[in-house]
Amino acid sequence: xKNNYRDLPPRWDKTNxxxxxxxxxxxxxFIWSSKQVGLSPLEFLKGxxxxxxxxxxxxxxxxxxxxxxxxSILETLQIAFVGTFVGILGGFSLAIFAAKELSPIxxxxxxxxxxxxxxxxxxxxxxAIFFVATIGLGTSAGTLTIIVDTIGFSGRxxxxxxxxxxxxxxxxxxxxxISKIAIIFCAxxxxxxxxxxxxxxxxxEKAVRSSVVLGLVGAGGIGxxxxxxxxxxxxDQASTILILIFILVIIxxxxxxxxxxxxxxx
Amino acid sequence: MEKFTKSSIxxxxxxxxxVTNLSKSFKxxxxxxxxxxxxxYGESVALIGSNGSGKSTLIKCLLGLTNIEKGEIYTNQIRLxxxxxxxxKFYRRDIAFIWQTHxxxxxxxxxxxxxxxxxxxxxxxxxxxxxxxxxxxxxRALNCLDQVGLKNFAKNNVNTLSGGESQRVAIARxxxxxxxxxxxxxxxxxxxxKVGIEVMNLLKDLTLKQGITLFFxxxxxxxxxxxxxxxxxxxxxxxxxxxxSKELNExxxxxxxxx
Numbered sequence: 290x291k292n293n294y295r296d297l298p299p300r301w302d303k304t305n306x307x308x309x310x311x312x313x314x315x316x317x318x319f320i321w322s323s324k325q326v327g328l329s330p331l332e333f334l335k336g337x338x339x340x341x342x343x344x345x346x347x348x349x350x351x352x353x354x355x356x357x358x359x360x361s362i363l364e365t366l367q368i369a370f371v372g373t374f375v376g377i378l379g380g381f382s383l384a385i386f387a388a389k390e391l392s393p394i395x396x397x398x399x400x401x402x403x404x405x406x407x408x409x410x411x412x413x414x415x416x417a418i419f420f421v422a423t424i425g426l427g428t429s430a431g432t433l434t435i436i437v438d439t440i441g442f443s444g445r446x447x448x449x450x451x452x453x454x455x456x457x458x459x460x461x462x463x464x465x466x467i468s469k470i471a472i473i474f475c476a477x478x479x480x481x482x483x484x485x486x487x488x489x490x491x492x493x494e495k496a497v498r499s500s501v502v503l504g505l506v507g508a509g510g511i512g513x514x515x516x517x518x519x520x521x522x523x524x525d526q527a528s529t530i531l532i533l534i535f536i537l538v539i540i541x542x543x544x545x546x547x548x549x550x551x552x553x554x555x
Numbered sequence: 556m557e558k559f560t561k562s563s564i565x566x567x568x569x570x571x572x573x574v575t576n577l578s579k580s581f582k583x584x585x586x587x588x589x590x591x592x593x594x595x596y597g598e599s600v601a602l603i604g605s606n607g608s609g610k611s612t613l614i615k616c617l618l619g620l621t622n623i624e625k626g627e628i629y630t631n632q633i634r635l636x637x638x639x640x641x642x643x644k645f646y647r648r649d650i651a652f653i654w655q656t657h658x659x660x661x662x663x664x665x666x667x668x669x670x671x672x673x674x675x676x677x678x679x680x681x682x683x684x685x686x687x688x689x690x691x692x693x694x695r696a697l698n699c700l701d702q703v704g705l706k707n708f709a710k711n712n713v714n715t716l717s718g719g720e721s722q723r724v725a726i727a728r729x730x731x732x733x734x735x736x737x738x739x740x741x742x743x744x745x746x747x748x749k750v751g752i753e754v755m756n757l758l759k760d761l762t763l764k765q766g767i768t769l770f771f772x773x774x775x776x777x778x779x780x781x782x783x784x785x786x787x788x789x790x791x792x793x794x795x796x797x798x799x800s801k802e803l804n805e806x807x808x809x810x811x812x813x814x
Contacts, residue, residue: 461658466647
């Protein structure tokens with residue numbers, strides 16, 4: 290049989306010159322930006338000896354203050370845990386209003402969407418500074434920050450999860466003549482549960498990491514210890530703190546992986 | 556219940572379902588044209604018609620799942636009124652609907668799903684999950700499951716059921732409503748023929764025994780003949796056949812399905 294090459298479909302979809310031009314623009318923008326931000330191998334190489342010196346001062350870690358540090362890291366975990374828990378409840382309540390077609394008060398759809406976007410847009414560090422300035426130094430400022438940040442983060446994913454699920458079970462209950470609120474609890478919630486667990490666990494992981502940083506601005510937890518240690522040039526203490534943070538983050542992430550495997554993969 | 560205007564209730568009617576001059580179109584395309592339809596209490600009616608004939612749209616209209624353009628629908632003497640949520644809930648109270656796919660809520664237990672059937676007449680948050688439901692409701696749900704032969708499945712997760720079992724659970728949920736009218740849209744289309752017959756037999760037996768009127772759509776003419784007293788044929792949004800199922804003959808049917 291003779292091969293007929295003429296009838297073959299084209300390998301690539303036809304693109305116009307404008308598209309090629311925009312690829313070129315993106316490439317040029319990258320090159321210009323790299324120059325602008327000072328990304329150069331030379332700069333990095335010049336810094337290497339200083340990095341080595343800093344690292345050598347960090348080692349071996351100094352464990353003399355281990356007990357106050359442990360107390361402080363527990364506090365960090367507690368800020369993250371309480372903040373996430375309350376934040377998830379808030380995020381879920383807000384998400385119900387921010388899910389199209391589900392919203393019990395459709396007029397509030399746009400407002401709740403906007404509120405969630407607003408909470409998410411402002412970085413956690415800014416929230417922390419705001420709360421420290423308004424309610425004072427300490428863990429309650431940190432916890433409030435995590436709550437607000439979690440509402441913004443989880444609210445969006447909760448709302449999207451509720452919009453994306455299979456609608457037929459809800460329709461079936463609607464045909465029976467069941468109220469909207471009941472449909473949310475009877476049909477929507479069981480369907481989105483895996484996605485909720487997933488988002489909640491991510492929120493917790495995210496909260497643990499950010500609650501470390503929050504201490505830097507005085508919102509409680511281990512961050513302030515790290516800041517003091519670095520500023521006093523106690524690098525061997527700083528490395529102990531970093532190890533503790535590392536262990537905390539690993540434990541929370543592992544726990545979250547285990548829970549995820551248990552509840553979502555079956 | 557809410558105040559009814561005189562026109563919302565049809566007293567002393569022999570018809571459980573009364574449709575007058577029902578029209579409906581989607582984007583300038585007329586799907587239903589001036590449909591008039593009566594179904595008496597205790598009847599079993601099959602609705603046939605090729606794809607796109609308007610069967611599913613008619614069913615959606617009957618349940619108040621889509622807006623009606625023109626015409627009136629009375630079910631169990633109550634007029635369909637979609638403007639008021641409470642009236643719509645009240646209208647739906649006596650109608651159970653079996654979908655083509657079971658549409659059970661995933662990840663919940665069989666028992667919870669069946670209990671949801673009584674949420675219209677008992678709008679009580681305790682009925683959202685079987686664990687909180689009053690014993691009286693749980694026992695009634697178990698009884699409904701018994702009637703579809705799945706008493707031992709009460710605690711199972713619905714995700715573990717087969718297609719036929721799921722559809723039987725959906726029937727149990729429908730029975731939980733204590734319906735006067737059972738509407739089914741191709742209830743066995745997603746099942747294999749053998750299981751399909753089992754489910755159709757179950758539907759027929761249960762509705763007959765409990766005096767429930769059955770109104771179902773099907774592509775299977777044997778089902779229409781065997782499980783219905785009357786067959787209604789819809790073509791291009793118009794009722795073309797309306798005869799006793801005994802009178803259904805091949806010639807008419809071939810002509811009906813021809814383009």
